[in-house]
Amino acid sequence: MVRRSATGRIGIADVAVKAGVSHATVSRVMNGNFTVDPEIAARVRAAAAELKYQPNPVGRSLALGKTDTIGIVVPDLANPTFQAILRGLSRAAAQDGYRVLIADSFEVSSEEAILAGEARRRCDGLVLCAPRMSDAELEEIVPSLHPLVLINRTTTAADVPSLVVDYGQGVQDLAGHLVDLGHTRLAFLAGPPRSASNRLRLQGLEAFKAAHPQVEVLMLEGGSDFDTGHEAVDAVLDSGATGILAFNDLVAMGLMSGLHERGVDVPGDISVTGFDDIPFARYTTPTLTTAAVPITELGQQAWHQMRALIRKEENDAPGSRYQPRLEIRASSGPAKAPRTAAHG
Amino acid sequence: MVRRSATGRIGIADVAVKAGVSHATVSRVMNGNFTVDPEIAARVRAAAAELKYQPNPVGRSLALGKTDTIGIVVPDLANPTFQAILRGLSRAAAQDGYRVLIADSFEVSSEEAILAGEARRRCDGLVLCAPRMSDAELEEIVPSLHPLVLINRTTTAADVPSLVVDYGQGVQDLAGHLVDLGHTRLAFLAGPPRSASNRLRLQGLEAFKAAHPQVEVLMLEGGSDFDTGHEAVDAVLDSGATGILAFNDLVAMGLMSGLHERGVDVPGDISVTGFDDIPFARYTTPTLTTAAVPITELGQQAWHQMRALIRKEENDAPGSRYQPRLEIRASSGPAKAPRTAAHG
């Protein structure tokens, strides 16, 4: 039997014995070091192949001081946005031989710091995705997390690229689109209170209100999933608004489903817009007007920024800002006469 | 400065020096070994806290022979089914202090074996999710992957729990439902050819045909995403079938969207069913009749099986079989008179 090591797995030592050389030589051969006699190299390779030897990555990591793994912390793995970021990140990282370790904080912001630290120590770098923690807390832990890439949050720390989507501009574009269609009474179905992207949307709407004093913009409480939108039907109908800006596509879909059940026509009676342009958005009935965020690309960019950090390359553009693109589909249409005047 | 080690990070040695004890003692204290003098322990803890010492997991892994990480290989991270499994797995594993490393094979079956091996070596166990590789290849690599949990595939190897969804039964339930509604000409929009779950559906349909000779069941080529369903509109209309069994909910949604564009009424003209019951399914218009698979629970179960393997517990139920539950919604309805007779 060749099983010698305590773990039961065959190691470099087994190969060394079989090939009649030292571990050092086996290591050299496995790493393509050419200062080794071709004949011996061949013998080592034969032995390795015969034993099906594969280097233990943990030992390797310890010696090399790197794990070829990056971590990502997301607030909620059920959210399509984070799924897409994860996908883009994983795909891009894989092309450079890196793997991704995931940590889901389940929207528990108090856990984020611990999760992030733990994940960081296991990996060569960390992507912190839309953290829910406070600015103060973020600033405090950021230094210990380098190399770090931030998504949808910013920090004053240097060397921490930030990829942010301009939700403020996006929501203004959507509101503008509705106003162009004649809507004068809008309502915003807000997202999770701790979400920075929700704050950006709110700021965008404030700016919009300032620029369009004739338009009413109501604020309604919401969340980030289907059910939130579905449950908001009453509040939406009560508001008398004809143009609804949902926090994201999921909320918009839930809302449209609820409106459909009530016999309210979209966009005949009420126009609905989403945000994100998830793949489903083009297959709803009616198809969903939304603001498209190149979200998978964002995950990919996150990796490229991370790679630059790991390789200590000069980074000409540390971080970037993504502009959502207005995607006009069938869920938004001309405003009908305001319902407050409908009884006349 | 306390930075001594080559990596720049502070290690156990720094704490030892600061507390005036040996590394061994620091290690003992950090691991809650009570054979150490309380006063010394306090001194060590104080030093550790002051230096913000956190044990290096790589060194720890090497010494302990475990990484507290499990790997998962999925054919396509963009597929909601695998996302849900990942979510359930990650959540359950996290509760036991384990993290998940992901590997996406992008439906390239030739990559799967390498990916699986690599991921396995980095982790304490592996979840192989609906692998596309051949049975022969699977059998070949399975022994080297233990502890291993298989999803939607089976193996002859012992000690490899298999979690499989009974797609065959599910598709028969759906077909039966349509036949009960009076449909006599059905069509199946197939999934990826290499998918085992697709094979199971096909087998189920064969059984169904045998049991219902009066019902026609046509086979149409397809895939697993929206676009597949959307592009299948012509084929579906040409087939003359009034009841369409889509491979999954995504395909069904794409198809319904396409039918809607053509002015075909669902379920008035054609009934459509999906599979999986993804969250979106209850918010489509019309809401989607489908077969619900407890997919997140499946991910969770995968962890429980894995945990039993890692802990070498006796496992009373190595693997299990999940029965989809028929979820009748609005996309299926009574068959109208066969269109072949409509010209009369």
Next chain:
DNA sequence: CATCACCGAGAAAGCGTTTTCTCAGAAGCG
């Protein structure tokens, strides 16, 4: 008072690699 058992902490040996250091032996040169 001497011996034994025991307790607690340091020394050292792993865990599986990579990489530096070291040193035979061969080759080259005068």
Next chain:
DNA sequence: CGCTTCTGAGAAAACGCTTTCTCGGTGATG
């Protein structure tokens, strides 16, 4: 032929931790 230089491979250190081994020192017991 003797010296130096170079090549290539083994010995050993390092990576950061856990854990066994060892042993000085204390308290207990006969």
